[in-house]
Amino acid sequence: MLKGILLLFSIFSLTLTVQAETIFKVAFENKVQFPYYMGQTSKVLADKPGAAVELIKLIESKVPDIKIELVRYPWTRCLKELNDGNIDAVFNASFEEERLKIGAYPWKADSVDTDRKLTTIAYHFYKLKRSDFAWDGKVVSGKSSSIGAPTGYSIVEHLKKIGLKVNESSSTQSNMKKLISGRVSAIALQEINGDYLIKTLDEFSNLEKVEPPIITKPYYLMISNQFKGKNPKIAEKIWDAVASLRDESLNNITEKYF
Helix, strand or coil: CHHHHHHHHHHHHHHHHHHHCEEEEEEEECCCECCCECCCCCCCCCCCCCHHHHHHHHHHHHCCCEEEEEEEECHHHHHHHHHHCCCCEEEEEECCHHHHHCEECCEECCEECHHHCCEEEEEEEEEECCCCCEECCCCEECCCCCEEEECCCCHHHHHHHCCCCEEEECCHHHHHHHHHHCCCCEEEEEHHHHHHHHHHCHHHCCEEEEEEEEEEEEEEEEEEHHHHHHCHHHHHHHHHHHHHHHHHHHHHHHHCCC
């Protein structure tokens, strides 16, 4: 009888534990963004999935009442799924005012809280080594027809605001191939990703980075308005965890990818 009661109590306790755990579904891009996420695939890699992916999974150690599920989509779909509430968060997302319609950033007073960013990434122009394309930090000079940039990335609007014609492609490598074929005069890429592809793929060895950076931006974990509305305290705990893990672990995690 006592064993039966203890068994029922164990099952009841387990049920309560499972029910208390909140599923937190997080999406990231299905392209390489070295070292933050790896693999040109819709799958989350089991081995070395990316430094940011590993950091996001570690949130469970800081916020034990959530269970993280990871999925990968094209970036524009990540944002759409976030807007529709089909996923609970996306990373790496830079801050754009218009994105507040589709999701929430960590907030402090009346602006985005940069102390709770996930990381910082610089954008650079890349050109063919023989090209006379140049950038002084404010103005483009030399041959300039249009600039290649990844569809859905915040850099697209920034380039348009400074008066440049933008030719969008679905991926970083597509943009690099456009540059090699002469269809664009330069491309705008996240530095850490552009440098990685030039270093590792021979077909891009004739490309080089242009100094100075176009812009350097903090990147965040965006949480859906739907999730934050239902779980405001958990959302704040998650953003706090991101900041803590960034300081404690991100550098060490990143090192193994180099």
